[in-house]
Amino acid sequence: MAQTNKDKTKQSETLKKVFRYLGKYRIYLLFTILLAAVTVALTLYVPKLTGAAVDDIVAPGKVNFPGVFQILIRIGVCIAITAFAQWMMNICNNKMTYQIVQDVRNEAFQKIEILPLKYIDGHSYGEIVSRVIADVDQFADGLLMGFTQLFTGVATIIGTLGFMLSVNVKITLVVVLITPVSFFAAGFIAKRTYAMFKLQSETRAEQTGLIDEMIGNQKVVQAFGQSEHVLQRFDEINDRLQKCSLRAIFFSSITNPSTRFVNSLVYAGVGITGAFSAIQGRLSVGQLTCFLSYANQYTKPFNEISGVVTELQNAIACAGRIFDLIEEEPQIPEADNAVTLTDVKGNIELKDVKFSYVPEQKLIQNLNLQVKPGQRIAIVGPTGCGKTTLINLLMRFYDVTGGSIAVEGTDVRDLTRSSLRAGFGMVLQETWLRTGTIRDNIIMGKTDATEEEIIAAAKASHAHSFIRRLPKGYDTWITEDGGNLSQGQKQLLCITRVMLCRPPMLILDEATSSIDTRTEIKIQKAFASLMEGRTSFIVAHRLSTIREADVILVMKDGNIIEQGTHQELLDKGGFYKNLYESQFAG
The missing domain is CATH 3.40.50.300 (P-loop containing nucleotide triphosphate hydrolases)
Known part of the structure; x- marks a missing residue:
C-alpha cells in the first residue's frame, strides 16, 4: 500500500514537471486545443448532415435530389476543413513535443557536465546513456500520442454528448449509463501498468549498461575467458526484461479489447432503444442513423484514450527517471566572489x-x-x-x-x-x-x-x-x-x-x-x-x-x-x- 502511494506521488510530481515544460510552448498547446475543437465539431456535424440526407430519401421516386446534393457539398467542405485542421494540429503537436524533448535532453546533458564525479563514478555509463537516449525517446512517444489523441478524444466525447442530447435525451441517457464501465476498465489497467513500465525502463537501463561496459572492454573480457559468464549475465537481465516487458505490454494490450467490449454494449444499447423509438414514430430513420453514428463516434475515443493512458504510464515512468538525473545535486557551485587564478608560480x-x-x-x-x-x-x-x-x-x-x-x-x-x-x-x-x-x-x-x-x-x-x-x-x-x-x-x-x-x-x-x-x-x-x-x-x-x-x-x-x-x-x-x-x- 505504501509503495502504491509512493508511486502515485511520484507520478503526480512527474506530471507537474512535464506541465512546467509545456508552459514554454503554451501557444502551440492553445492552437492544438482550438484545432482539436474544430476537428471534433466538424466531424460530429457530418453525421447530422448524413441523417438529414437519409431523411431526404423518403422512398423510390420520392428523393429530394437538390437537398441531398446541397448536403453532400456541405459534407465535402466539412471533411476538407477537418483534414486541414488535423494536419495543422499534428504540426503543432510535433513542434511542441520535440521542442520539449530537445529541452529535456539539453538540460540532462548540461547537468551531466556539472555533476560531481562521485555520481559519474557511482553509476554505469550505459545506465546514464539509457536515461538520456532511450527514456527520452519513450517519453516523446507517449507525449506525442497524448497530445494527438487525448485532446481530440475528450473533445469528441463532450461534443458527441451535446449533439446526442440535441437529438434525443432518452437514448443519450442509455449511452451515459453504460459509459462508467469503460472508465473502470481503463482505470483498473492504468493503475497496474505504471509500476510495470517503470521496472521495464530500469531493466532496459541495466541491460544498456552491461552492453556498453562489455563493448568498451571486449578485449579484457575475451582475454580472461569471461565471455560465457557475460553471456549468462546478459541472458539473466534479458530474461527479466522479457518478463517485465511482457507483463507491461499484456496489461496495456487488454485495454483496447476491454473498452471495445464496452463500446459494443453502448452501440447495441443505442441500436435497440433507437429501433423501438423509430417504430413508435418518436425518431426518424435519419435520426436513428445519425444516433448510431454518434454512438460509434462517442465510444471510439475511449479506445484511443485508454491506449493513450497506458502509453502515458510508460512515458511518465521514463520521464521520472530523466527528471531524477536532471534534479541530481550538482557539484558545489563556485563562490559568488570566486577569483581567477593568474600569475601562477606553483606555490x-x-x-x-x-x-x-x-x-x-x-x-x-x-x-x-x-x-x-x-x-x-x-x-x-x-x-x-x-x-x-x-x-x-x-x-x-x-x-x-x-x-x-x-x-x-x-x-x-x-x-x-x-x-x-x-x-x-x-x-x-x-x-x-x-x-x-x-x-x-x-x-x-x-x-x-x-x-x-x-x-x-x-x-x-x-x-x-x-x-x-x-x-x-x-x-x-x-x-x-x-x-x-x-x-x-x-x-x-x-x-x-x-x-x-x-x-x-x-x-x-x-x-x-x-x-x-x-x-x-x-x-x-x-x-x-x-x-x-x-x-x-x-x-x-x-x-x-x-x-x-x-x-x-x-x-x-x-x-x-x-x-x-x-x-x-x-x-x-x-x-x-x-x-x-x-x-x-x-
Missing part, C-alpha cells in the same frame, strides 16, 4: 586535509604538505594509498571534507574551477582521445596553436615519427579512444597535448606506463626540460623514474609516512627503502 599548500569517498571509510587524514615553485614532487606508495585521490583533490574533481588546499595562497574553493584546472597540465595512465583528427586531439588545450608549434610538441614527445607514418599524418581521422592506435601511441598523443600547452604546473600520473623503455628514457628527458621551473607532481610505481625528484612523498593508508630525497629515504632504511629494493631485488 601549493595542503593543510590538515581530510577526505574519504565513503563517509564510513576513512582515506586521507590530516595531510600536510608545502610545495615551493619549481619543485618536483614524486608520490609513491602501495595501490589504494591515496596517490590518485590527492591528484583529484588538487584539480578539485573532489572537494576536501576537512582542512584546505591553497594555490598561490588562495583556497582552491575560492578559485574558479576553469582557471585552477588551466594552471595544471595533466597526463594520466588512462588515455582519453575524442573522435576527430590527430591534430584535433593535440590542440585540445590550445586551439589556436600553429602548425610549427604542433610539430615541435610532437617531436618533443617523440610522437612525430609515428604520426608521419599514418595515412594522412596529422589529418588522420581517429575514432573515440584512439581506434587502432596502440596504447603507447595514444599515451604519446596525450603527452604531446601537454607539451603544446606548457602549463605552469604539471601532474604526471603514470604518464609513461604504456611506453617502451627506450622511448620512455627519451620522454623523461623531454619532461625534465618541460618541468624546469614548473611545479610538478609525479605519481609513479616504477621508482627508477623518480630518483631525480626534489621531494618524494611516501604514502600509506592516506597519510604521508616518509618524506625526502631519494638518497635521504634510502639512508633512513624505512618503508621507501623496502619498496625500492623490492623492485630491484637481485
Whole structure:
C-alpha cells in the first residue's frame, strides 16, 4: 500500500514537471486545443448532415435530389476543413513535443557536465546513456500520442454528448449509463501498468549498461575467458526484461479489447432503444442513423484514450527517471566572489586535509604538505594509498571534507574551477582521445596553436615519427579512444597535448606506463626540460623514474609516512627503502 502511494506521488510530481515544460510552448498547446475543437465539431456535424440526407430519401421516386446534393457539398467542405485542421494540429503537436524533448535532453546533458564525479563514478555509463537516449525517446512517444489523441478524444466525447442530447435525451441517457464501465476498465489497467513500465525502463537501463561496459572492454573480457559468464549475465537481465516487458505490454494490450467490449454494449444499447423509438414514430430513420453514428463516434475515443493512458504510464515512468538525473545535486557551485587564478608560480599548500569517498571509510587524514615553485614532487606508495585521490583533490574533481588546499595562497574553493584546472597540465595512465583528427586531439588545450608549434610538441614527445607514418599524418581521422592506435601511441598523443600547452604546473600520473623503455628514457628527458621551473607532481610505481625528484612523498593508508630525497629515504632504511629494493631485488 505504501509503495502504491509512493508511486502515485511520484507520478503526480512527474506530471507537474512535464506541465512546467509545456508552459514554454503554451501557444502551440492553445492552437492544438482550438484545432482539436474544430476537428471534433466538424466531424460530429457530418453525421447530422448524413441523417438529414437519409431523411431526404423518403422512398423510390420520392428523393429530394437538390437537398441531398446541397448536403453532400456541405459534407465535402466539412471533411476538407477537418483534414486541414488535423494536419495543422499534428504540426503543432510535433513542434511542441520535440521542442520539449530537445529541452529535456539539453538540460540532462548540461547537468551531466556539472555533476560531481562521485555520481559519474557511482553509476554505469550505459545506465546514464539509457536515461538520456532511450527514456527520452519513450517519453516523446507517449507525449506525442497524448497530445494527438487525448485532446481530440475528450473533445469528441463532450461534443458527441451535446449533439446526442440535441437529438434525443432518452437514448443519450442509455449511452451515459453504460459509459462508467469503460472508465473502470481503463482505470483498473492504468493503475497496474505504471509500476510495470517503470521496472521495464530500469531493466532496459541495466541491460544498456552491461552492453556498453562489455563493448568498451571486449578485449579484457575475451582475454580472461569471461565471455560465457557475460553471456549468462546478459541472458539473466534479458530474461527479466522479457518478463517485465511482457507483463507491461499484456496489461496495456487488454485495454483496447476491454473498452471495445464496452463500446459494443453502448452501440447495441443505442441500436435497440433507437429501433423501438423509430417504430413508435418518436425518431426518424435519419435520426436513428445519425444516433448510431454518434454512438460509434462517442465510444471510439475511449479506445484511443485508454491506449493513450497506458502509453502515458510508460512515458511518465521514463520521464521520472530523466527528471531524477536532471534534479541530481550538482557539484558545489563556485563562490559568488570566486577569483581567477593568474600569475601562477606553483606555490601549493595542503593543510590538515581530510577526505574519504565513503563517509564510513576513512582515506586521507590530516595531510600536510608545502610545495615551493619549481619543485618536483614524486608520490609513491602501495595501490589504494591515496596517490590518485590527492591528484583529484588538487584539480578539485573532489572537494576536501576537512582542512584546505591553497594555490598561490588562495583556497582552491575560492578559485574558479576553469582557471585552477588551466594552471595544471595533466597526463594520466588512462588515455582519453575524442573522435576527430590527430591534430584535433593535440590542440585540445590550445586551439589556436600553429602548425610549427604542433610539430615541435610532437617531436618533443617523440610522437612525430609515428604520426608521419599514418595515412594522412596529422589529418588522420581517429575514432573515440584512439581506434587502432596502440596504447603507447595514444599515451604519446596525450603527452604531446601537454607539451603544446606548457602549463605552469604539471601532474604526471603514470604518464609513461604504456611506453617502451627506450622511448620512455627519451620522454623523461623531454619532461625534465618541460618541468624546469614548473611545479610538478609525479605519481609513479616504477621508482627508477623518480630518483631525480626534489621531494618524494611516501604514502600509506592516506597519510604521508616518509618524506625526502631519494638518497635521504634510502639512508633512513624505512618503508621507501623496502619498496625500492623490492623492485630491484637481485
